[in-house]
Amino acid sequence: MQSFLDELADIVGASHVLTDPGVVAGYVTDWTGHWQGHTTAVVRPADTGQVSAVLALCSRAGVAVVPQGGNTGLVGGSIPMDGEVVLSTTRLSVIEHVDPIGRTIAAGAGVTIARARDAAREHGVEFGVDLASRESATLGGIVATNAGGIRVIKNGDTRSQLLGIEAVLSDGRVLTRWKELTKDNVGYGLPGLLAGSEGTLAVITRVLMRLVLPPSATRVAFVAVGSVGDALMVVDRLERAGLTLDAAELMTRSGIDLVCQHQQLRRPLSADAPFCVLVEVSGREDAETTLLEVLDDSHEFVLDAVVEEGPAHRLWQYRESHTESVGAASSTPPVKLDISTPLRDIEAFLNELTTGLDRRFPGVRAICFGHVADGNIHVNLLDAAPDQRDTLSDFVFHLVTDHNGSISAEHGVGRAKAPWMTLGRSAVDLDVMRSIRAALDPAGILNPHILPARRP
Ligand code: FAD
Ligand code: MLT
Ligand code: ZN
Structure with a gap:
């Protein structure tokens, strides 16, 4: 292991290979405090070339990698639960350009939403994605999770803002689709495929995203x-x-x-x-x-x-303040479920949720809120005992499936929802996803334990 760490240090510099438990603590625990892992090392490459060299080394060594941006994800996808190397994108932080006429921004994956927004505003334009985690969540992270947030009703999700991408495959090859074109139908839509891939297909290093006009008379x-x-x-x-x-x-x-x-x-x-x-x-x-x-x-x-x-x-x-208050008010890390239903089903879903919780899980409090016009409700379950988490999730996910909804509206699957993916996707669908994973990451090193798990 020491020679592997030395090789990582040769690539990124010794000060960017972190192993001290006190220093890596913030990288191995998630925002809710529920997912607490451990890591061989946190590595912080400075550019695409270094990301490529790190992944090529990890592929050769058969070492699994968890890409991590701002670590604000709510489904445990950014946490190394099995000792994986954490590849932190925080140093990929260059804003390359803001074009107020073409309305695009080109930036490194580690740039936060707040920085992208501020850079856009300096040119009289607006970044189209907004979440309460804006000060920490990164562009790479919002693309990797296809984040939603409060502006989906107006601008669409992150995928629909994505024009181009640069990403490093697990063997170190760099995939670049980078054209400032609204129309470009040459083959598969690979940027769209990487959006929502949760770090399982490639490490996103740079993004080219649309900007929107600022609203007036708000x-x-x-x-x-x-x-x-x-x-x-x-x-x-x-x-x-x-x-x-x-x-x-x-x-x-x-x-x-x-x-x-x-x-x-x-x-x-x-x-x-x-x-x-x-x-x-x-x-x-x-x-x-x-x-x-x-x-x-x-x-x-x-x-x-x-x-x-x-x-x-x-x-x-x-x-x-809902997310923070829910976290602070619950005696155990809240069970955070992020569902969507057709608009006409939200009311019935919420009623059945309340009745079912009262009957089956007395003592568990539910706080529900969300992006109602998208049919997206965040179901937060407070004070659940650790051994109730899975049965609670199972109850809610079956209920939402009965209402033709989705078990993950915007937060992704990560580790938290992986066991329930069959509720939302057919066997063929899951098989196609596994084939795509195997094609892009034949060594199986990228976030191997999340989303649809790889074929054994
Ligand atoms: P991380 O948490 O670091 O990672 C998330 C996932 O993406 C992991 O699977 C990780 O492996 C992968 N990943 C990260 N960077 C890369 C990369 N460069 N290449 C490949 N894979 C990568 N989410 C919403 O959708 N809507 C909301 O309204 C919303 N509000 C939130 C409010 C609060 C207060 C908090 C704490 C979270 C909220 N979230 C919301 C969840 C979270 O902020 C988003 O999922 C966000 O997109 C995660 O970005 P991140 O940079 O923190 O990614
Ligand atoms: C939100 O919309 O505030 C979030 O997605 C975060 C949460 O569910 O707590
Ligand atoms: Zn939300």
């Missing part, structure tokens, strides 16, 4: 409603009134109470409604008047509402 409303159906009606009416819907986020009374307690905030509205929806709209100078008119005309759905101008950080705080 207004945010926090709206109390009696049901999920009513929240969706409000969203529908806003869009029909000609407003651009920039975000639509559902919260429950218990989630807001938890956030208020944890963040020491006052409740945002006086009505004691079971659900709230935060909507952000933009588009025209009369956006505020239109928004107020729609809310006024929707009195059969709207129990109470408050409207703010501009980015409205105050109102967003209630939504964006």
